[in-house]
Amino acid sequence: MKIGIFGGSFNPIHNGHISLVKYVLDKLSLDKVLVIPVGIPSHRENNLEDKNARFHMCKIAFEDMENVSISDIEINSNALSYTYDTLVSIIEIYGKDNQYYEIIGEDSYEYFDKWKNYKEILKLSKVVVLEREGYDGDIADENIFHLNNPYFEYSSNEIRENLNNDLSIESMVPKKVLDFIVKNNLYKKEL
Numbered sequence: 001m002k003i004g005i006f007g008g009s010f011n012p013i014h015n016g017h018i019s020l021v022k023y024v025l026d027k028l029s030l031d032k033v034l035v036i037p038v039g040i041p042s043h044r045e046n047n048l049e050d051k052n053a054r055f056h057m058c059k060i061a062f063e064d065m066e067n068v069s070i071s072d073i074e075i076n077s078n079a080l081s082y083t084y085d086t087l088v089s090i091i092e093i094y095g096k097d098n099q100y101y102e103i104i105g106e107d108s109y110e111y112f113d114k115w116k117n118y119k120e121i122l123k124l125s126k127v128v129v130l131e132r133e134g135y136d137g138d139i140a141d142e143n144i145f146h147l148n149n150p151y152f153e154y155s156s157n158e159i160r161e162n163l164n165n166d167l168s169i170e171s172m173v174p175k176k177v178l179d180f181i182v183k184n185n186l187y188k189k190e191l
Contacts, residue, residue, distance in 0.1 A: 003094060004033040005125070006103040007074070007083065009041065011048045012181060013061045014159055014173045016152030020130060021068060023149050024103055028128065032067050033103075034090065039074035039081045042116070049186055051075040060176045084117040087124055100125035106132040106146075113139050163187040 004024055010017065021033050037054045048054065055075050062068040073089055074081040087102060102125045104112070109129045112118055121127065122143045129146045154172050162169050164187060170178060181187065 001031045001094075001098045002029065002101065003090075003098050004028065004030045004101045004103050004128070005036065005087065005090060006033055007036040007038060007081075007086065009048050009156065010035070010037045010054050010058050011156050012054065012159060012173060012186070013057050013177060014152075014154070014156060015171075016154065018061055018174070019152065020103075020149060021062070021065075024101075024128065024130075024147070025067060027147060027149075028101060030067070030101065032069060034069050034071045035062060036071045036074055036086060039077050040079065042080040042082050053180075053184060053186060057177050057180055060180060061174050063176075082116040084115070084121050087121060091124060101128050102126070103128045103130065105130050109139070109144075112144075160187045 004021075006017075006021060006024070008017070021035065024030065025033055035058050037051065037058055038048070039051060041048070052075070055070065055072055058070045062070060071090075074086055079085070083102065087100065091098075091100065102121060104127060106129055109127075112127070115121065122141050125143070127141075127144045129144060130149050131146065131151070159169050159172050161167075162172075163181065169181075173181070
């Protein structure tokens with residue numbers, strides 16, 4: 001089986017993330033993609049929305065895609081989230097006989113050689129680099145390949161700013177995700 005692993009803060013999940021998952025599933029003929037919201041990020045300050053809220057938003061965003069599963073492997077851990085540790089755990093769960101594809105953005109690829117055990121990640125999986133404007137890494141390895149994926153014009157950061165400024169995000173997130181954000185009053189800064 002070919003299994004894609006797509007980790008991220010998903011703060012919040014948006015239509016661009018969903019489009020990328022569909023694109024990678026099709027382009028690489030993957031059998032499954034595991035979407036993994038980060039628990040405690042290892043590479044930056046943890047100023048993310050509640051982990052359970054982010055997990056739930058991912059669940060409802062992909063609820064109609066049977067070949068996508070949302071994993072709570074990182075959010076249920078009290079340790080810092082490192083891709084290598086998560087990959088090893090995923091392989092223990094799904095078995096060594098599968099092919100694994102670690103899906104990262106070009107922004108992460110720029111400093112991939114600084115990741116914990118990055119050479120081991122390349123032995124255990126292929127690393128699929130999704131293009132993002134303004135980034136350019138140069139790590140060469142036979143298990144790293146780039147996809148010429150479509151760009152999307154917004155980010156989770158922009159969505160949070162729009163929410164905080166009472167601007168519409170209807171075109172950026174699925175309706176059910178928007179309803180969840182509004183119902184739970186997420187991403188509103190205290191005045």
